[in-house]
Each structure stands twice: as C-alpha cells, then as structure tokens.
Amino acid sequence: METIITSTQxxxxxxxxxxxxxxxxxxxxVFLTEGEKCVNELxxxxxxxxxxVIISDDKYANIAAFAENMGKSVYRASPxxxxxxxxxxxxxxxxxAAKIPSFDTVQNxxxxxxxxxRDPRNIGTIIRTADAGGCSGVVLSPCCADCYSPxxxxxxxxxxxxxxxxxxxxxxxxxxxxxxxxxxxxxDLDGDTEYRLDKYKTCLVIGNESRGISPEILSxxxxxxxxxxxxxxxxLNAAVAAGILIYKILN
Amino acid sequence: METIITSTQxxxxxxxxxxxxxxxxxxxxVFLTEGEKCVNELxxxxxxxxxxVIISDDKYANIAAFAENMGKSVYRASPxxxxxxxxxxxxxxxxxAAKIPSFDTVQNxxxxxxxxxRDPRNIGTIIRTADAGGCSGVVLSPCCADCYSPxxxxxxxxxxxxxxxxxxxxxxxxxxxxxxxxxxxxxDLDGDTEYRLDKYKTCLVIGNESRGISPEILSxxxxxxxxxxxxxxxxLNAAVAAGILIYKILN
Numbered sequence: 001m002e003t004i005i006t007s008t009q010x011x012x013x014x015x016x017x018x019x020x021x022x023x024x025x026x027x028x029x030v031f032l033t034e035g036e037k038c039v040n041e042l043x044x045x046x047x048x049x050x051x052x053v054i055i056s057d058d059k060y061a062n063i064a065a066f067a068e069n070m071g072k073s074v075y076r077a078s079p080x081x082x083x084x085x086x087x088x089x090x091x092x093x094x095x096x097a098a099k100i101p102s103f104d105t106v107q108n109x110x111x112x113x114x115x116x117x118r119d120p121r122n123i124g125t126i127i128r129t130a131d132a133g134g135c136s137g138v139v140l141s142p143c144c145a146d147c148y149s150p151x152x153x154x155x156x157x158x159x160x161x162x163x164x165x166x167x168x169x170x171x172x173x174x175x176x177x178x179x180x181x182x183x184x185x186x187x188d189l190d191g192d193t194e195y196r197l198d199k200y201k202t203c204l205v206i207g208n209e210s211r212g213i214s215p216e217i218l219s220x221x222x223x224x225x226x227x228x229x230x231x232x233x234x235x236l237n238a239a240v241a242a243g244i245l246i247y248k249i250l251n
Numbered sequence: 252m253e254t255i256i257t258s259t260q261x262x263x264x265x266x267x268x269x270x271x272x273x274x275x276x277x278x279x280x281v282f283l284t285e286g287e288k289c290v291n292e293l294x295x296x297x298x299x300x301x302x303x304v305i306i307s308d309d310k311y312a313n314i315a316a317f318a319e320n321m322g323k324s325v326y327r328a329s330p331x332x333x334x335x336x337x338x339x340x341x342x343x344x345x346x347x348a349a350k351i352p353s354f355d356t357v358q359n360x361x362x363x364x365x366x367x368x369r370d371p372r373n374i375g376t377i378i379r380t381a382d383a384g385g386c387s388g389v390v391l392s393p394c395c396a397d398c399y400s401p402x403x404x405x406x407x408x409x410x411x412x413x414x415x416x417x418x419x420x421x422x423x424x425x426x427x428x429x430x431x432x433x434x435x436x437x438x439d440l441d442g443d444t445e446y447r448l449d450k451y452k453t454c455l456v457i458g459n460e461s462r463g464i465s466p467e468i469l470s471x472x473x474x475x476x477x478x479x480x481x482x483x484x485x486x487l488n489a490a491v492a493a494g495i496l497i498y499k500i501l502n
Contacts, residue, residue, distance in 0.1 A: 045483070121372075125488045134481025155488070162483040227498065230385025232296070232413040237376045237406070240494035243487065247478065247495045 005054075005077040008084040012075055016054060016085045019097060020150050029100050031148035032085075034092040039063060041158030042098055043070075049098040056082035057093025067096075087150035100148055103164035105173060106137030107180060110199045112246065113139040115170055115217045116208035117238055120145040124155025125239035126206065131159035133246040138163065139203075141170040141217075170205075174220040177203050184222045186213050187245055189235065191224035197249050204249060206242045256328040259335040263326055267305060267336045270348060271401050280351050282399035283336075286343040290314060292409030293349055294321075300349040307333035308344025318347075338401035351399055354415035356424060357388030358431060361450045363497065364390040366421055366468045367459035368489055371396040375406025376490035377457065382410035384497040389414065390454075392421040392468075421456075425471040428454050435473045437464050438496055440486065442475035448500050455500060457493045 005013055018024030019032035030051060033042055043050060043066065052073035055064050064074045079091065086092050112130040117123055123145050130138050140147060147156070147165050174184050183202040185195070189212065205221070207213030218224070227236060227244050236244070256264055269275030270283035281302060284293055294301060294317065303324035306315050315325045330342065337343050363381040368374055374396050381389050391398060398407070398416050425435050434453040436446070440463065456472070458464030469475070478487060478495050487495070 125491060128484055129487060129491050131482040132478070132480050132484040132487050157484070157486075159482075159484045227383070229383050230501070231382040231410075233379055233383040233408070233410045235408075236380060236383050236494065237490065239488065240376060240380050240491055243491035244494050244498045248498070250481070 003076065005075060005081050008081055010081070013077065013081055013085055016095065016097060020087045022146055022149070025100065025146070025148055030097050031100055031153070032095055032097050032150070033153050034086045034088055034095045034150065035154070036060065036063070036092075036094055038153060038158050039094050039096045041161045042096055043067065045161040046098065046101060049101050051097045051099060053094065053096045054082070054085060055094045060094040063094060088154060103137070103166050105139060105166050105168050106164055107177060109136030110249070111135060111137055111139060111177070111203040112242065113141075113170060113173070113203050113205045114144050115141045115205055115213050116143045116211070117206060118145050119209060119238070120149045120152035121155045122209065122237070122239045123147050124152035124160070126242045127156040127163075127165055128159040129239065129243045129246060131162045133250055135163060135246070138165045139170065139173055140165065140167045142167060170217055171220065174203065174205075174217065178220065178222070184220050185225050185245075185249065186218055186221035186223070187241055188213060188218065188221070188224040188226060191226035193226050193228045195223055195225050197223065199249050202249060204242070204245055206238055209238050254327065256326060256332050259332055261332070264328065264332055264336055267346065267348060271338045273397055273400070276351065276397070276399055281348050282351055282404070283346055283348050283401070284404050285337045285339060285346045285401065286405075287311065287314070287345055289404060289409050290345050290347045292412045293347055294318065296412040297349065297352060300352050302348045302350060304345065304347045305333070305336060306345045311345040314345060339405060354388070354417050356390060356417050356419050357415055358428065360387030361500070362386060362388055362390060362428070362454040363493065364392075364421060364425070364454050364456045365395050366392045366456055366464050367394045367462070368457060369396050370460060370489070371398075371400045371403035372406045373460065373488070373490045374398050375403035375408075375411070377493045378407040378414075378416055379410040380490060380494045380497060382413045384501055386414060386497070389416045390421065390424060391416065391418045393418060421468055422471065425454065425456075425468065429471065429473070435471050436476050436496075436500070437469055437472035437474070438492055439464060439469065439472070439475040439477060442477035444477050444479045446474055446476050448474065450500050453500060455493070455496055457489055460489050
C-alpha cells in the first residue's frame with residue numbers, strides 16, 4: 001500500500017488494462033470490475049475469486065484493508081493512472097481483478113437463457129433483472145456478448161456476483177432441461193400472450209436484439225410467448241422484454 | 252442530389268453535426284436522426300417536421316426521392332463525411348434533420364412521467380416501452396436527459412415519432428392530473444406490491460436512476476408502487492422497471 005503507481009506504463013497497470021479487453025480476459029482468465037458497489041458485491045459474494053484491488057481514493061481505504069487482510073494484493077494509483085485502468089468515462093476510485101468463475105450449469109428453479117444477445121449492456125441488465133426475479137441462474141449461448149466486459153459488469157450492478165452465470169451450448173442444455181420435464185418458454189413475436197408456467201420449472205429464452213431466437217433453439221420450445229404490443233412499436237428492448245416476461249411468469 | 256459532399260468542413264455538414272449536441276439542437280430547434288428505421292418512422296409519422304435528408308448509400312435513394320417529392324432538401328455525402336455527421340459507431344447510410352415538435356401536454360389515458368431520468372438510453376427505451384404499452388404520451392421533468400440526443404433517439408427505435416413526448420414542470424402537471432381524478436402511481440422502493448389501477452386514468456412516475464423520485468413529486472402520489480425483489484439485487488434498471496410496471500398496470 002506504500003508506493004503509489006504514477007506511470008501508465010507500470011506492468012500492473014498494463015495487466016489491469018488488458019482485462020478490459022476480451023483477449024486479455026481470455027489470456028488470464030481474469031476480469032476487472034470497477035466502482036465501490038461492484039467491488040463490494042464481489043468481496044461479499046465471491047471472495048474466493050478476488051485476486052487484487054487497486055485504489056486511487058482514500059475513501060476506499062477500508063475496502064483495501066479488508067482485501068489485504070484476506071491476503072490479496074492491493075495497489076495504490078494516482079487518479080490519472082486509475083482513469084487509464086478503468087473503462088468507464090466516470091472516474092472510479094476503486095477497481096478489483098478477479099478470477100472468472102466457472103459454475104456447474106443450473107438445472108433447477110427458474111432459469112433465464114440468452115440466445116445470441118449481442119449488446120453487453122443488455123446482458124448485464126438481464127442478469128440484474130434475473131437476480132431481482134429470483135432466477136436460479138443465467139445461461140448464455142456461445143454467441144452472446146461477454147458478461148465480464150466492462151459494460152456488462154456495470155449494467156449488472158453487482159448481480160453477476162449473486163447468481164451463477166454460465167456459457168453453454170444452448171441446444172443441448174435445453175434438451176437436458178426438457179428431459180427433466182422443464183417448460184422451455186421462448187420469447188417470440190409470433191407467440192401467445194396467454195400462458196401459465198410453473199416458475200419452479202421454467203427456462204425463459206430471450207433472443208438476439210434484431211433476429212430474435214434462432215430457429216434451432218425455437219424448435220425446442222414447449223411454449224412460445226409474446227408481449228402484447230398496444231401502440232406502434234414493433235418490439236421491445238431485449239432487457240425490458242426479459243423483465244416483463246420474468247415478472248409475468250412469477251405472478 | 253447531384254453534388255456529393257466530400258468535405259467535413261462543408262457548412263451543411265457542420266450544421267448536421269451541430270445537431271448531435273445539446274447546444275446545436277437548442278440553437279436551431281432541430282434534431283438529427285440516423286438510420287433507415289428512424290428516418291422511415293419520422294417520414295411516416297411526423298412528415299411535417301422533416302427538414303432535410305442526407306444519404307451516403309444508394310440503397311436509400313427511394314427514401315431520398317420521397318423526401319425530394321415532399322419538397323425537402325436532400326444532400327448526398329461520401330461515407331467518410333457521413334461518419335463525421337453521425338454520432339453512432341456503426342455507420343449509417345442515411346440521416347434526417349427535423350424540427351423538434353411541440354405538443355400540448357397529454358391529459359388523458361395512460362401516461363408515463365419521468366422525474367430526473369439522466370441516462371439518455373433509459374429515456375429512449377422508456378419511450379419505446381410506453382409506445383408498446385399503448386401510453387397516450389410521455390412527460391419529462393426539466394432535469395431529465397434530452398430525448399432528442401443521438402443515444403435517446405437510437406434507443407427509442409422510432410417510437411419517439413409515435414406518441415407525444417413533452418417536457419413539463421412535473422409538480423404542476425401532476426396537480427392538473429389530480430384535479431382530473433387521475434391516479435398518480437409513483438415507483439418507489441418503499442411502495443406496495445399489490446395495487447389495482449385504472450389504466451385509462453393513471454400516470455406512472457419513474458424516478459432518477461440512483462435517487463428515485465424526488466420528495467416533491469412523491470408527495471403528489473396517490474399510490475406508491477414497488478416491484479418485488481426476490482433475489483439479492485437492490486433495484487432494477489429504470490427502463491426495465493418502467494416496462495414491468497406498465498405491463499402490470501395494463502393487466
């Protein structure tokens with residue numbers, strides 16, 4: 001905690017910065033999360049994943065001390081270096097590097113599955129919404145955006161540390177759920193608006209922002225469900241649609 | 252349509268670019284909307300507001316011809332100039348300048364009101380969601396982000412051209428609605444989860460992303476309503492919350 005890093009060429013700074021890129025995360029199996037809220041949620045809910053903390057603001061000294069007591073590395077940087085480390089425009093006084101966790105794929109309760117959702121903000125917002133709705137996990141198809149990218153992490157507001165988020169071949173994952181008697185409820189513009197689903201045994205599938213759910217996945221649906229459109233809009237934002245459907249299924 | 256603008260220093264290009272800034276929009280009373288979907292929705296639903304069109308891609312020649320037949324100016328630009336004109340990262344082959352409309356404030360039906368929502372994407376997404384839910388209008392408090400900013404326009408996906416969106420002093424606007432016997436349903440973390448509202452006489456109020464609804468506005472509530480949180484998330488994204496509440500009130 002003594003030395004303050006003032007050079008953006010410092011190897012630790014370069015390491016942290018690299019975690020904002022897909023390549024860097026893949027190479028190290030580590031992601032970087034920014035801001036007090038996310039770092040606190042990470043330490044609280046996934047302490048075993050924490051690797052190191054970097055701070056540029058004294059008001060986070062207690063979090064830094066907590067991390068040091070856990071035996072983790074803590075770095076101190078100038079605000080300028082911190083801005084270089086962080087992805088967001090709003091300067092954050094704290095960030096943490098953590099191992100990307102790997103979970104067994106959830107096969108119980110209410111599950112949210114995403115098929116080719118490309119906007120990292122939507123990924124993060126859906127994870128936050130699935131958390132709020134009490135989902136037991138979120139499953140991403142291989143072509144979804146990275147849930148550990150800075151934009152996805154910011155949008156998840158720490159919820160990514162609250163429930164298992166996994167990547168899986170969605171087709172075979174849904175087959176396993178079907179064999180367990182699961183409802184596979186696919187959000188589809190041609191679906192039904194009236195349905196009744198057992199929230200303890202349903203997987204809600206949300207598709208790509210413009211193309212919707214791929215035909216291969218849609219063929220596994222036990223239910224195709226739709227949000228009624230009363231005005232002139234043709235569709236809803238993917239995260240808003242996920243929220244409306246999750247809460248509709250819950251009630 | 253003959254000359255192709257190839258210089259970013261061209262006065263027309265500078266004018267279009269200025270519309271991506273708050274200052275430019277305020278100075279001219281004009282906004283710029285990008286992309287085929289939004290330009291088409293603008294021409295279809297608010298033709299009287301259209302001022303001029305700029306294209307860089309021949310596939311939009313029919314839209315350009317349509318605008319010319321309406322007596323509007325049409326400019327042709329090189330892709331490089333078009334990228335300079337547009338705000339988004341994804342290059343769009345078409346954009347249109349249009350007068351910022353002014354509507355009488357809606358006082359009938361189901362209304363969405365926003366109190367200090369600061370993220371332009373949330374503003375646009377909520378307008379899109381209000382459109383889908385059949386709201387008769389959207390009212391923004393003075394401290395909301397600009398609904399004609401590039402980010403808000405993109406997120407609204409053309410819905411801003413489907414229903415009246417106005418700015419108003421929210422306190423006095425809600426007083427007028429109260430006098431008309433309206434329900435004022437404020438989304439509030441301390442609100443009730445059980446309620447029944449007349450969708451033809453309700454104004455749903457959504458507050459700021461971190462602070463929620465201001466005390467002054469909250470005091471006008473006839474109902475304080477809340478989305479139940481089943482997991483560990485403390486709150487939802489403002490646009491997701493708006494979507495869940497709009498569809499809950501509709502049913």
